[in-house]
Amino acid sequence: MLAEIITIGDEILIGQIVDTNSAWIARELNNIGVRVKQISSVSDDREHILKALAEAHHRANIILITGGLGPTKDDITKKTLAEYFNVGFVESDEALVNVEQIFKKYNRPLLDVNKLQAQVPANCEVILNKNGTAPGMWFDHDGRIYISMPGVPFEMMYMMEDTVLPKLKTSFDLPHIIHKTILTVGEGESFLAQRIEDIEDSLPSHIKLAYLPKLGQVRLRLSAYGTDEAALTDEVNRYAQKISERVANVVAAHEDLPxxxxxxxxxxxxxxxxxxxxxxxxxxxxxxxxxxxxxxxxxxxxxxxxxxxxxxxxxxxxxxxxxxxxxxxxxxxxxxxxxxxxxxxxxxxxxxxxxxxxxxxxxxxxxxxxxxxxxxxxxxxxxxxxxxxxxxxxxxxxxxxxxxxxxxxxxxxxx
Amino acid sequence: MLAEIITIGDEILIGQIVDTNSAWIARELNNIGVRVKQISSVSDDREHILKALAEAHHRANIILITGGLGPTKDDITKKTLAEYFNVGFVESDEALVNVEQIFKKYNRPLLDVNKLQAQVPANCEVILNKNGTAPGMWFDHDGRIYISMPGVPFEMMYMMEDTVLPKLKTSFDLPHIIHKTILTVGEGESFLAQRIEDIEDSLPSHIKLAYLPKLGQVRLRLSAYGTDEAALTDEVNRYAQKISERVANVVAAHEDLPxxxxxxxxxxxxxxxxxxxxxxxxxxxxxxxxxxxxxxxxxxxxxxxxxxxxxxxxxxxxxxxxxxxxxxxxxxxxxxxxxxxxxxxxxxxxxxxxxxxxxxxxxxxxxxxxxxxxxxxxxxxxxxxxxxxxxxxxxxxxxxxxxxxxxxxxxxxxx
CATH class of the missing domain: 3.90.950.20 (CinA-like)
Known part of the structure; x- marks a missing residue:
């Protein structure tokens, strides 16, 4: 199952903020067996967003979109999604109640611009936002799932944990992905590669080995894809052990830890x-x-x-x-x-x-x-x-x- | 002038590392008047890289690629670039000398796999890597500039500062962008905005004001775009002074410093x-x-x-x-x-x-x-x-x- 993450917002493209959402989403998706095929950051620009959605449609089964859901004029994700799906807007009771409750809690007057946040494209299911006023949206369109969430990290994370990940798990028959990392210290990437070349060459095609170097350390990461979790884990552990034994003198840990x-x-x-x-x-x-x-x-x-x-x-x-x-x-x-x-x-x-x-x-x-x-x-x-x-x-x-x-x-x- | 950043590497797509390179590159490009149109993260996969390059070609004048240049088998950027440009490989004397010197410095034997790092696509200019063995590459192809750099942040940063940014400045007739930043401490974004609302409203259209908040600090950044550098600088400084005087009680610095x-x-x-x-x-x-x-x-x-x-x-x-x-x-x-x-x-x-x-x-x-x-x-x-x-x-x-x-x-x- 392939996913694509699209982050919308000029602040990423001018380097004002580092996109930490994507890494978090990617990690969570991986854990439930969804592979991220591409991450794209695009600007708050109608045509650019439409293009990115169309491209993602060709590459992925699940398209996760963050950002551009605020109440101000520069946030155009929602209206662009409605255009992309060619649908009108409806008011979501659920989203309106949520907005009203949040304003009541903070004792602020509810402006018309805030009420508008409860308007959603007619073809979406609302994803409740317990931490903010912008509702998340789940679309099932033309054989693909589109999920639109706010860019504010804790609003997005809550939606993912509470709704998106559980719903993806029940919507798809997902394969298992098993990662196993060995941390080595004090030997260069190319020397390690030479020492374990025959083991690497013997890996079956559903198991990949990656070298992740960082100043005097190299992480060796085995990733396996398949349906039988127990068998996969077993298989990966066996290869990991072979590698660990071969380069035992430089192995610091058998986990992905600093x-x-x-x-x-x-x-x-x-x-x-x-x-x-x-x-x-x-x-x-x-x-x-x-x-x-x-x-x-x-x-x-x-x-x-x-x-x-x-x-x-x-x-x-x-x-x-x-x-x-x-x-x-x-x-x-x-x-x-x-x-x-x-x-x-x-x-x-x-x-x-x-x-x-x-x-x-x-x-x-x-x-x-x-x-x-x-x-x-x-x-x-x-x-x-x-x-x-x-x-x-x-x-x-x-x-x-x-x-x-x-x-x-x-x-x-x-x- | 539009740029696109393509980061290559599974470690970003599985969320193992946060892509901090892109924000840094975007900021540096902005400083010399180049706008980043899109940032794409793709996997170490031949077809996927080829597709990303072709798409970027349609969107941008300058395509910056990071990652996938290591000596091991999972790193395929260089060979994929040669395929994309339809050229063979040549050995770069400059890159070979660099690799040899690095191994000599650390007193390690030079492996064949390391010598291979000096092989580069025939149509590239080598960008010297003073901090590592993988050379950077500059391609001028079909009206676009392609720049391939390692994903290791300090190797990439050195190349950008030492070669890429100066070379882009001489290769293109870039507009001037003048930034002026005021660091304020202890007042929230919306309160600051209220205090300087009239000054913000009086800004001409070629000068933008951005609020960059970060835990108790807000940076106010004025950015001006134009052709006459001296006049722009003068104009920006005048507005900056107006703002500084208005919120003098919370100004900590008139520069963009931590x-x-x-x-x-x-x-x-x-x-x-x-x-x-x-x-x-x-x-x-x-x-x-x-x-x-x-x-x-x-x-x-x-x-x-x-x-x-x-x-x-x-x-x-x-x-x-x-x-x-x-x-x-x-x-x-x-x-x-x-x-x-x-x-x-x-x-x-x-x-x-x-x-x-x-x-x-x-x-x-x-x-x-x-x-x-x-x-x-x-x-x-x-x-x-x-x-x-x-x-x-x-x-x-x-x-x-x-x-x-x-x-x-x-x-x-x-x-």
Whole structure:
């Protein structure tokens, strides 16, 4: 079963907002066995919308449309849909009651322009909008399902969860899609591909392997399409296991999780705690951990020690170390990580110090020079990296490399 | 001049990643006077890509394609482009040297599959990829420009900034677009709109005003289209000044800068220093500041004090305060911010503590309860906020609110 998502609105096309709705919708559809064939973002323009609908009609069975349902003049989705289906408008009692209730709740006078929101194309079934005044619309036309929803994320999400997904499940006999992801760290895409080439070549045509690389990590994702869910799951797991065994030395997780979450989960199981001493990443590593719910069970916190003074006062780095070897040195990063373990009383710690750039580089230590240390109570590992000239990337690469090093140190304990 | 963006890759269509590239590209194109007509996301599928290219050809003058350029089998953009243009492959010396240099730098053996990355369709001009092995490609075909770039954001961004945007500017006679942005903090969109309604109504048709709201901030962006750059600039500046004067009490900057950068710049001029004590934001505020080059002149660092112990040991919060009033209280946040000023020896400090969720809430302090403090050496301001139930939003709202409070405190000093 194929779907197409059409997002309507100039704000996406001028780059004012990032379209996060489509990824969410795509994920939800995938989970019920509907494959998204294309996502198109078009402007609030009658002809352009009509064209997009006609094209989608040829590609997909289910067409989901978001945006352009507001009460103002620039929102033309509803009237364009009526034109596309060649029908007139009717007033929906259900939608009108909803609009009235919302205005009553917020104690605002009901304007004529708001009453108009209850007018819908004659051939639609209304999808109730519990979080806003614009009704969603379900059309069954010429062998295709068209679904129009507001662009406001939480209004759309509510409609999808409450009405659209359940209704799609009962309307179609959907196939199963099984995804299985293996997270690898520390080996490039092409090297991985070489190592598992024969396994990849042996995959049946209904199972696809994708390489999803991201700064020092590669996700290997197997996707299988079919009707027998149990058999599919079994089949995918078997191939996943073959791959995992082959590249076992770089596998960090058998789920689609970010590396820092994998680390938090591993550490939580063992009751380990973690602290950080961040210089050049300036809080980014802490942020990666603390964005995850439940991180406080493992992550105690740490220091963002940008200045020499804070490296000394919070972390106990020796004054002579800083002045003799500089803030970006093996000696300093070692004292930082060991200071974190000692002062923050954690089982493990990460420390990073480097020249993120664009300024601050020298001949000895050009922009992109970074020292990273990870430590347990018994062992400290330090490593020097030479990244590039871009600040944001240096921060990101430093963080990912530090996570990779901590993951390796944790694996040593496991074995 | 119209452009279309085609993103290629199953990872977008299954919702595994959010397409942030398109919004970035659209914004950059807009800045040089190119309008994006449509954004399409299609799968790694030969026929589908061919169809998308042919459709885009009818709609746009410039077609920008991202993704599908990796060395592995699932990446088929390059070969599909060669088929679309009906040309063979040639080896690009420039691209080969680049691949060789990258492998040499990282001291990895060059595989045949990597050498293949230097093979490009015969009709293309290579766009150098300084950050990766896949070359970008520029095609001039049948009155249209086609540009193929990797999907990895920083590889794509580098190519756009270094080659594509300058080359588009010289290839086409583009109209001038002048943007002027005013950053306001602390007043809602509709209230601002009411205050400047008459100025907005007096704008000539070639100048547009957009309201760009984002969590407690609204950017007012004037955009002018025309041929005489100097006259346009002059005209836009005059309207911008009118607006700035009208809403002077909420204007934080007359440039399109993030609030934390505005704060860093203001503080740098005065020689002020800043430290932070972060609990529920877990490093995110530090990260906001330190992502900006030169932040070390102002930002000394601080503590990510997730645990009670670290609040005591690094910040000097009293044990009895924590046990009597809890970690999320006015007393604790006050001691945190004053501890930061004292221990980190900064002129200003920010402290935040709250229940980010989804766990950890109580009847007294439900998820979303946050205390924020900002302080100078002489003055401490504390404020309680009640946000929602989503962790990521609570972290973001807390950070933005803290920046707003610091900006207000700094403004008091100025006046």
């Amino acid at each position: 590396l820092e979450k994998v680390i938090l989960d591993k550490m939580a199981v063992k009751g380990f705690t973690l602290s950080v001493a961040e210089s050049c990443t300036g809080g980014y590593i802490s942020h990666l951990f603390t964005q995850h719910a439940g991180s406080s069970a493992v992550f105690l916190g740490g220091a963002v020690s940008y200045s020499y003074e804070l490296k000394e006062s919070i972390l106990g780095v020796k004054n002579e170390t800083l002045w003799q070897t500089g803030a970006v040195s093996q000696e300093t990063v070692k004292e930082m990580v060991e200071g974190a373990i000692l002062n923050f009383k954690s089982d493990y710690a990460i420390a990073v110090t480097g020249v993120a750039g664009p300024g601050g580089g020298s001949e000895d230590k050009p922009v992109g020079t970074v020292w990273i240390a990870v430590a347990s109570v018994n062992k400290t590992v330090t490593k020097k990296f030479t990244f590039g000239s871009k600040r944001a990337q240096n921060i990101e690469r430093t963080a990912i490399s530090a996570l990779g090093m901590l993951n390796t140190l944790l694996a040593e304990v496991e074995n | 609030l934390e950068k505005v704060i860093l710049d203001k503080m740098a001029v005065k020689g002020f220093t800043l430290s932070v004590a972060e609990s529920c934001t877990g490093g995110y505020i530090s990260h906001l500041f330190t992502q900006h080059a030169g932040s070390s002149a102002v930002f000394l660092g601080g503590a990510v004090s997730y645990s009670y112990e670290l609040k005591e040991s690094i910040l000097g919060v009293k044990n009895e305060t924590l046990w009597q009033t809890g970690a999320v209280s006015q007393e604790t946040v006050k001691e945190m911010v004053e501890g930061a000023i004292l221990n980190f020896k900064s002129d200003y400090a920010i402290a935040v503590t709250g229940v980010a969720g989804p766990g950890g809430g109580s009847e007294d302090k439900p998820v979303g309860t946050v205390w924020i403090a900002v302080a100078s050496v002489n003055k401490t301001v504390t404020k309680k906020f009640t946000f929602g139930s989503k962790r990521a939003q609570n972290i973001e709202r807390t950070a933005i609110s803290a920046l707003g409070m610091l900006n207000t405190l700094l403004a008091e000093v100025e006046n």
